[in-house]
Amino acid sequence: MTADSSSARRLDRALASLRGLSVGDALGSQFFVPVNYPLLKRRELPHGPWQWTDDTEMACSVVAVLAAHHRIDQDALARSFAEHQDFDRGYGPAVGRLLRLVREGGDWRELAAALFNGQGSWGNGAAMRIAPLGAWYADDPEQATHQAEISAYPTHQHREAVVGAMAVAAAAALAAAPGGPPGAEALLDGVIALVPMRSAVGAGLRRARDMLDYGDAATVAAVLGCGRRTTAHDTVPFALWSAARALGDYERAFWTTAQVGGDVDTTCAIVGGVVAAGKAGAPPAEWADRVEPLPDWMPTPV
């Protein structure tokens, strides 16, 4: 195996996960529109095209930086986030302002550290964009977790946001394992072993592991949270619970996740990115066809 063919395979895996992430994001965000609520209940698709949001736009930067640098270069990532920010893609106000200041020459290290009175953001934005990085490092889940940690800092420096990103990347790496995805328990056990446990995200993941045999997603979402507060710890444990139970079945993963509500574009982006990282986890072609194209600055498969 040459270095080139190995990078080509990594890029293919990352793009497969990105496709799942963008479909989850774009279709999930359709269900913020009240006229579509009845469709969600009946599991029917709204008319396309579905526009993706900040989750996909930032994930494209993650993949573009990996393709160019073969690791996370924080300055390149911050620059890409800032240069490609489209104001209308639903960025949170704090990160939206930070990216504008970076574009105007500000130092992301100072700006990201200063957010929220110097605590840094604990929003779910570092986790929502990172599944394709996990798929890239499917052969090395520890490196996936490490690179995800580094990738969070340009925007999210609170420990919970960082651990949330690490957990999603670990899950995507394990889901994309060359021999096929593990079972639900093995996936969450693997994630729990890879991320720092002294955190609210870690506590949530342990609770998610204990609730794997619950049939009712709404009850699980009520306990774990489903992104209503848009924090990492209110988003990641439920998203990984949902992904773990539906590896290899994108449609089931999507509907289960979307129907509990909350920060639906982001929970579905995380679930879609993790499930599509694995074999047989791609979104249906009919769904992918309804999503607007990814931005033209994205790298394409070689």
Ligand SMILES: [Mg+2]
């Ligand atoms: Mg979004």
